[in-house]
Amino acid sequence: MSDARSADGEVRFEKVRKAFGTNVVVRELDLAIRGGEFVSLLGPSGCGKTTTLRMLAGLEFPTSGSISIGGRVVNEVAPGARDVAMVFQSYALYPHMTVAENIAYPLRKRGVPKPEREQRVQRAAESLHLTELLSRKPRQLSGGQQQRVALGRALVRDPRVFLLDEPLSNLDAKLRAHMRAELIELHARIRRTFIYVTHDQLEAMTMSDRIAVMHEGVLQQFGTPAEVYNRPANLFVAGFIGAPTMNLLHGQAAEGAFHHPALGLPFAGGSPPASGQRLVLGLRPEDVVLGTGPFAARIRLVEPHGHEQIVQLDIEGGDTLTIRADAALPLAAGEALRWGLRTARLHLFNAESGGRIDAAFTAPAEAAAA
Numbered sequence: 554m555s556d557a558r559s560a561d562g563e564v565r566f567e568k569v570r571k572a573f574g575t576n577v578v579v580r581e582l583d584l585a586i587r588g589g590e591f592v593s594l595l596g597p598s599g600c601g602k603t604t605t606l607r608m609l610a611g612l613e614f615p616t617s618g619s620i621s622i623g624g625r626v627v628n629e630v631a632p633g634a635r636d637v638a639m640v641f642q643s644y645a646l647y648p649h650m651t652v653a654e655n656i657a658y659p660l661r662k663r664g665v666p667k668p669e670r671e672q673r674v675q676r677a678a679e680s681l682h683l684t685e686l687l688s689r690k691p692r693q694l695s696g697g698q699q700q701r702v703a704l705g706r707a708l709v710r711d712p713r714v715f716l717l718d719e720p721l722s723n724l725d726a727k728l729r730a731h732m733r734a735e736l737i738e739l740h741a742r743i744r745r746t747f748i749y750v751t752h753d754q755l756e757a758m759t760m761s762d763r764i765a766v767m768h769e770g771v772l773q774q775f776g777t778p779a780e781v782y783n784r785p786a787n788l789f790v791a792g793f794i795g796a797p798t799m800n801l802l803h804g805q806a807a808e809g810a811f812h813h814p815a816l817g818l819p820f821a822g823g824s825p826p827a828s829g830q831r832l833v834l835g836l837r838p839e840d841v842v843l844g845t846g847p848f849a850a851r852i853r854l855v856e857p858h859g860h861e862q863i864v865q866l867d868i869e870g871g872d873t874l875t876i877r878a879d880a881a882l883p884l885a886a887g888e889a890l891r892w893g894l895r896t897a898r899l900h901l902f903n904a905e906s907g908g909r910i911d912a913a914f915t916a917p918a919e920a921a922a923a
């Protein structure tokens with residue numbers, strides 16, 4: 554496991570397109586993943602995540618474009634010769650084999666001699682806390698343990714690239730959180746390239762170095778968790794990342810300001826959108842200040858979460874905002890209240906194209922005073 558080897562686990566998709574008949578499911582995908590990086594492919598069901606992973610594994614062939622691993626184009630390379638290991642959503646363990654035999658299976662298939670096989674199984678089992686379970690059969694294991702065996706079967710091969718397709722989706726919430734932490738630790742320890750498919754934005758946000766957000770076969774944005782959260786490239790990414798989701802208010806530009814029935818927000822300098830342009834303002838639930846501010850609302854619903862409250866606010870224009878509020882704030886459904894915004898943290902999008910617009914706003918309190 555030399556560092557030189559981990560450095561060559563880089564993966565590159567260039568203009569990769571995949572069609573099943575006339576159905577194009579991956580479009581002109583360009584993606585460059587560094588050796589040792591943990592990258593999530595994130596997007597809703599059917600957006601092409603599994604297909605992308607299967608092309609990388611060699612189980613599916615791109616219609617056009619090239620895929621390379623460690624600088625070598627692998628389009629024509631057989632799956633077994635790509636030095637990648639894939640963990641499928643269904644763990645696909647052999648029920649009649651013990652945990653040790655399941656983990657050893659890929660090595661036996663490759664003709665690795667028994668003493669080395671046993672040593673490598675032992676090492677993989679240790680790193681996944683499976684040592685005590687090596688003689689059990691899969692049916693004697695919990696879902697989380699089975700999931701670790703499936704990981705062990707990939708780990709034992711010491712591949713350059715790990716491909717993981719929704720490996721945690723069969724686990725309950727608590728076990729999922731536990732396994733997220735284990736995967737982060739495993740990745741830090743072995744420093745191989747991990748490509749992790751999920752439709753769960755929380756998994757992608759918590760584990761990844763970078764996230765590739767996909768929608769309808771098209772890569773929407775590729776960036777760090779902070780980048781996709783703080784500077785979503787378009788309305789799709791804005792609405793997909795974050796829970797509760799970003800509030801999106803449809804309005805338009807007029808006289809140097811964003812206008813919505815509930816609020817006017819003057820643009821600050823730069824080149825503001827032209828009057829008449831249809832816009833969408835994005836407000837994260839934590840970027841609204843409740844209790845004081847230039848705007849009016851009525852509380853529709855308060856959901857206590859213990860450490861915070863999630864509040865639904867009805868505002869002018871028939872829109873409802875979802876807001877995170879301090880647990881100590883006295884709030885009750887039906888009450889009227891004032892609210893304001895953290896203007897430095899607002900997002901603006903072109904309503905037609907959905908693309909992000911870089912705009913700065915004047916604080917609404919000043920606006921009210923002006």
Ligand SMILES: Nc1ncnc2c1ncn2[C@@H]1O[C@H](COP(=O)(O)OP(=O)(O)OP(=O)(O)O)[C@@H](O)[C@H]1O
Pocket residue numbers: 573576578596597598599600601602603604605752
């Ligand atoms: N072998 C196939 N033949 C025809 N269409 C396919 C095939 N495999 C996948 N598709 C289609 O390609 C699209 C993308 O499928 P894919 O499995 O890559 O989605 P996904 O993002 O992994 O979704 P999920 O989150 O539901 O697993 C879907 O519309 C699917 O129906």
Ligand SMILES: [Mg+2]
Pocket residue numbers: 602603604
């Ligand atoms: Mg899938």
